[in-house]
Amino acid sequence: xxxxxxxxxxxxxxxxxxxxxxxxxxxxxxxxxxxxxxxxxxxxxxxxxxxxxxxxxxxxxxxxxxxxxxxxxxxxxxxxxxxxxxxxxxxxxxxxxxxxxxxxxxxxxxxxxxxxxxxxxxxxxxxxxxxxxxxxxxxxxxxxxxxxxxxxxxxxxxxxxxxxxxxxxxxxxxxxxxxxxxxxxxxxxxxxxxxxxxxxxxxxxxxxxxxxxxxxxxxxxxxxxxxxxxxxxxxxxxxxxxxxxxxxxx
Amino acid sequence: xxxxxxxxxxxxxxxxxxxxxxxxxxxxxxxxxxxxxxxxxxxxxxxxxxxxxxxxxxxxxxxxxxxxxxxxxxxxxxxxxxxxxxxxxxxxxxxxxxxxxxxxxxxxxxxxxxxxxxxxxxxxxxxxxxxxxxxxxxxxxxxxxxxxxxxxxxxxxxxxxxxxxxxxxxxxxxxxxxxxxxxxxxxxxxxxxxxxxxxxxxxxxxxxxxxxxxxxxxxxxxxxxxxxxxxxxxxxxxxxxxxxxxxxxx
DNA sequence: TAAGATTTGTTCGTATGTATC
DNA sequence: GGATACATACGAACAAATCTT
Numbered sequence: 001x002x003x004x005x006x007x008x009x010x011x012x013x014x015x016x017x018x019x020x021x022x023x024x025x026x027x028x029x030x031x032x033x034x035x036x037x038x039x040x041x042x043x044x045x046x047x048x049x050x051x052x053x054x055x056x057x058x059x060x061x062x063x064x065x066x067x068x069x070x071x072x073x074x075x076x077x078x079x080x081x082x083x084x085x086x087x088x089x090x091x092x093x094x095x096x097x098x099x100x101x102x103x104x105x106x107x108x109x110x111x112x113x114x115x116x117x118x119x120x121x122x123x124x125x126x127x128x129x130x131x132x133x134x135x136x137x138x139x140x141x142x143x144x145x146x147x148x149x150x151x152x153x154x155x156x157x158x159x160x161x162x163x164x165x166x167x168x169x170x171x172x173x174x175x176x177x178x179x180x181x182x183x184x185x186x187x188x189x190x191x192x193x194x195x196x197x198x199x200x201x202x203x204x205x206x207x208x209x210x211x212x213x214x215x216x217x218x219x220x221x222x223x224x225x226x227x228x229x230x231x232x233x234x235x236x237x238x239x240x241x242x243x244x245x246x247x248x249x250x
Numbered sequence: 251x252x253x254x255x256x257x258x259x260x261x262x263x264x265x266x267x268x269x270x271x272x273x274x275x276x277x278x279x280x281x282x283x284x285x286x287x288x289x290x291x292x293x294x295x296x297x298x299x300x301x302x303x304x305x306x307x308x309x310x311x312x313x314x315x316x317x318x319x320x321x322x323x324x325x326x327x328x329x330x331x332x333x334x335x336x337x338x339x340x341x342x343x344x345x346x347x348x349x350x351x352x353x354x355x356x357x358x359x360x361x362x363x364x365x366x367x368x369x370x371x372x373x374x375x376x377x378x379x380x381x382x383x384x385x386x387x388x389x390x391x392x393x394x395x396x397x398x399x400x401x402x403x404x405x406x407x408x409x410x411x412x413x414x415x416x417x418x419x420x421x422x423x424x425x426x427x428x429x430x431x432x433x434x435x436x437x438x439x440x441x442x443x444x445x446x447x448x449x450x451x452x453x454x455x456x457x458x459x460x461x462x463x464x465x466x467x468x469x470x471x472x473x474x475x476x477x478x479x480x481x482x483x484x485x486x487x488x489x490x491x492x493x494x495x496x497x498x499x500x
Numbered sequence: 501t502a503a504g505a506t507t508t509g510t511t512c513g514t515a516t517g518t519a520t521c
Numbered sequence: 522g523g524a525t526a527c528a529t530a531c532g533a534a535c536a537a538a539t540c541t542t
Contacts, residue, residue, distance in 0.1 A: 013530070014308055032346060039508065049531040051301045054509085058264055058305040062312040065342055070508035071539030086343035092315055093336035094420070096282060103418045106368075110360045118356075168353045170344070174424060262509070289528065299511040304529085320528035321519025 014055035017046055021060060025078055032080035036066065039076070064089070087177050094181060105234040108178060109227065115162055115171055116210060116226035121217025127165055128215055134158045135207055141197050148195035149186055155233075156183045158207060182237075199236045206232060264305035267296055271310060275328055282330035286316065289326070314339070337427050344431060355484040358428060359477065365412055365421055366460060366476035371467020377415055378465055384408045385457055391447050398445035399436055405483075406433045408457060432487075449486045456482060 011019065024036065037045065042053045057076060060066040064085035068076045123131075134157055142148035160179040166172030206229035213222035261269065274286065287295065292303050307326060310316040314335035318326045373381075384407055392398035410429040416422030456479035463471040 012528095018312075038506090051304070051532085052530065054301070055305055055308045055530095057508095058308045059312040061265075062268075062309040063339060063342055068508065069539085070506090070537070072506040073540060074507050074538080076508090080346035081343040083343065086340055089313060089339040090336055092313055093331040093333065093423075096330035097419050099420055103420050106364065106418050107361070107420050107424065110364050111357070114356065114360050168356055169347050170349055170353050170357050170428075173343075174357065178420075264509090288526090301512090302510060305510095307528095318528065319519080320517070320526090322526040323520060324518080324527050326528090 013048060013052050014059060017042075017048055017053060017056035018059040020046065021056060022065070025065070030078045032078055034078045036076040036078065083173060083176065086173070087180050090177060091181060091184070099181075101234065101237045104178060104182065105230065105237070107174075109230045109234075111171060111175055112159065112230055113223040113226040115166055115168075115175055116214070117219040117223035118167065118171075119162060119165060120214050120219035120222040122167075123165065123214055127161075128211065131158060131161055131211055131214075134161065135204075135211070141200055142195040145195065148200075151195075151200065152186050152236075153183055155203065155207070156186070196236065196239050199232060199239065202232045203229060203236060263298060263302050264309060267292075267298055267303055267306035268309040270296060271306060272315070275315070280328045282328055284328045286326040286328065333423055333426065336423070337430050340427060341431055341434070349431075351484065351487045354428060354432065355480065355487070357424075359480045359484075361421060361425055362409065362480055363473040363476040365416055365418075365425055366464070367469040367473035368418065368421075369412060369415060370464050370469035370472040372417075373415065373464055377411075378461065381408060381411055381461055381464075384411065385454070385461070391450055392445040395445065398450075401445075401450065402436050402486075403433055405453065405457070406436070446486065446489050449482060449489065452482045453479060453486060 021036065021042070024030070030036075036042075039050070039053060039057075042048075043050055046053065057066065057068060061068065064081040065079060066076050067079045068074070134154055138147075138151045138154050142151045156179045160176055160183075163172045163176035163179060166175070206225055210222060210225045210229065213219075213225055271286065271292070274280070280286075286292075289300070289303060289307075292298075293300055296303065307316065307318060311318065314331040315329060316326050317329045318324070384404055388397075388401045388404050392401045406429045410426055410433075413422045413426035413429060416425070456475055460472060460475045460479065463469075463475055
């Protein structure tokens, strides 16, 4: 498990203990749900003060790899890091970066069509209906900036849903992450320009066509439609002149 | 800034304080290097015990968004999350996932050619020489499993270097992250098959051709060469029958 | 329901370490 | 080297959560 500090930096005691506990997990081959020694045992084993051990636990908890419960039968347990947690931690990194729309879309243009192609013909009717439902929630063109924002969030949810369904966990995570930061950006953005109806209509046509291609199992068409959709989406975003980066977060 | 917990979960006090401090950062528009109130001031402001505040600090430190120094003029400071830290935290997520070679390469095949194309003709002589130097460190075909491993790590450093140079920070981060997990996998893997010389030679030719395309500024060629290179690299990896995922970490 | 047991959660006071002037 | 200002570490006492009986 990665230690997260530059290996040169001298670690303070809580961080040292946290590393030692990580070793217990890795060396011991512990899996999600497995129990770690109690606080008292750890204090005894490492010969450290209670607060030191507790700070170590907070470090591991912040990273999402353990959870703690009090009470009998409680204790500290190994946890599989959730994708939500991983996304949130990664978002902190980009908080300090200032991504441009162009940067985000260069990645989307490369990945989303692949995901679409890989999913063609592999979705259940239930999943297809879910996707359809997302589109149906906003059948009319947005009239106000507020409506435009809701449309955009719904559209991103569509992509987030595709990401969840992905067989490829890495691809799914990345696409889901991008949908998340674009959603946060959209939600917390307060300056809007007038909705661009032509672009909206074009985007909507693409999503319909995409759904049809996914349903019929036409991977080539799905890839092609998603490619066009990304181009349109990028133009929509740029038309809004939003800036990604600082302030895209909760 | 993302809070990292499911928003429904009731937070304990250290986590509450950590969130409050995050708010100080976000609402106050604080930037990397800015100073937060001293421990004593935070204890006073939040009316919490010293250890509670300290546990909160460990949480923020683990996420990479603050650093602390003792001594006069010391205290807690906002830090830009480093890409290394972000990578390490993200690697913890995939520790529990078990990615296949195929999954990783589906993403590499889509992204690395784009990066190569975007870099063509934009590298300094110094950067090109750095890349050349990485290739030159292993001019001969690997004879042993050990040598083969070193070659592979060097090749991944080549990709990591390209990722560092990338103008697109998102694209660069993703490619750097993938190079990192593949490197960790390679380093900590202890079972090797015999090196496949034909594939090695093919990969090497690709990297040479790529360097030439980058130097001459031929974006189309760079993209095309990288595409072939990815195919070869995937076959090399699969020939080694390594499994990504569990145990790819330190 | 209530009491007791177990385990983490929180507080406080004190002492120590560390960097700057 | 001494004073100062800060974080770091310790440990004892008590609170809260939650399981068992």
